[in-house]
Amino acid sequence: MRVIRLPGRRLLARRHRLLATVLTALAMACAVAGLRPDTSSVTVLAAARDLPGGVLSAGDVRPLALPPGTAPEGALRPGTPVAGRVLTGPVRRGEPLTDVRLLGPGLLAAHGPQTVAAPIRVADPGSARLLSPGDVIDVLAAPTGWDGGPAPARVVAEDVPVLAVPESGSDREALLVLATTSEQAVELASAQAGGRLSITITSRGVSSGNDQGMAG
Template structure:
C-alpha cells in the first residue's frame, strides 16, 4: 500500500490562488446573480427532446352558429403533451364549418368544437350518430334551450297545429330520448318565429325517425 506524505503537494495545491477581486463580497454576489440568471434560462428554455405539434387556434372569440372564416383561425405550435385530445391541425379542417359552442380567442379547436359527425358521436357515445335539425311547434321553447341540454323529442298532441298547416296531429309520442342539443339558432328577425332551428344529436335510427316526423308533425322537446 502506498502512503502519501503529508508534505506531498495535492492537485488543488498546485492551482494558482484566486484573485482577491473574485473572493470579495461584491464579486461573490455578482457570481451568485449570474448563476441565478443561468438557472432561470435553463428552466424556461424549451426541452429539445419534447415534441411539438401544429394546432388550429381561434384568433378571435367565436360564438355558436358562426361559420368559421380564414381570418378567424390560425395555426400555433404547442408541446404535444399539452394539447387536448383530437385537436385540429390544419386550417382547412376549421374553415367553413359551424361553431357548436362558445370559443375564446387563443383556444385550441378540437373535433367536437365544430358541428360534424365527431360531435354527434361524442354526445351520444354512438359512432354512427347524426345531427338533426328540428323546428319546434312552440318556438318559445327554443328560448330556454342551451347547448348541452339533454332532451326527449316528442310528437305533438291533437291540440297542436301541424307546422305544415295540415291540421291536427297524432297523440303525444316520444320519438327519441336522451337527445343532445348541439346548437340553437339565433332568433328569427322576420315576422315568422318558426325560422328558429334546434340541432340535436341522435343515434342514426332515432335521427331518421325524428327527421321524417319533422316534415309532417308538430314536434317539441322535454328537457331532462
C-alpha cells in the same frame, strides 16, 4: 521589510478568477436561451374572439402556441380548413378548437357506433336558445289534423343528447342536431314532415341551470 508571497495565495486567486469566468459564461448562456424562441411548443387553432356558434370563417380562428402535453385531444392544427365548417356551440376567445366542436364525424366520437346525427327544426327558437351541446331532451310532435288544426302532441324521441345548436337565422324555427339511433332519426323525419316539433329538457340534461323544460 520584504513581503514573501505564498504559492497558496496565488493558487487561490487563480481559482477565484476561474470561478468568476465560469459563472459569467453561465449567465450569458442563460440570457441567450431566454431570448431564443421556444421551438418545443405545440401550435393549435383557437378562437380569435368570442364565437356564438354557427358557420366559421377563416378570420374566426388564430394560431395558439401551447406547452408540450397541454394541447387537448383532437385539437385542430394550423392548415386545417375551417371556413364554412359549423361550430356546434359558443366558444370563448383563446379556446382551442377540437374536432368534436365541429359538425362532422368527430362529433359522434363520444357516442355509440350505432349513433347518427339527426338535424331537426323546432317551432320555438326560444326553447332552443336554452340548450347547449350535451343537454338531453325529449322531442314531441304535434301533427296537423284533418281540419288544418293541430292534433294532440306525442313523444317521438326520448332522452336524446343535443350535439349542436347551430344558428338558424330564423325567428320562426330553430335548428338542432341530435344524437339518435337510425330508427329515431326516421321517426323524427316522419314527424317533422307531418307537423310541428317541440322539445322538453329532461332533468339530467339541463346545463344552464334551468330545472323546467320548455315546449315549443
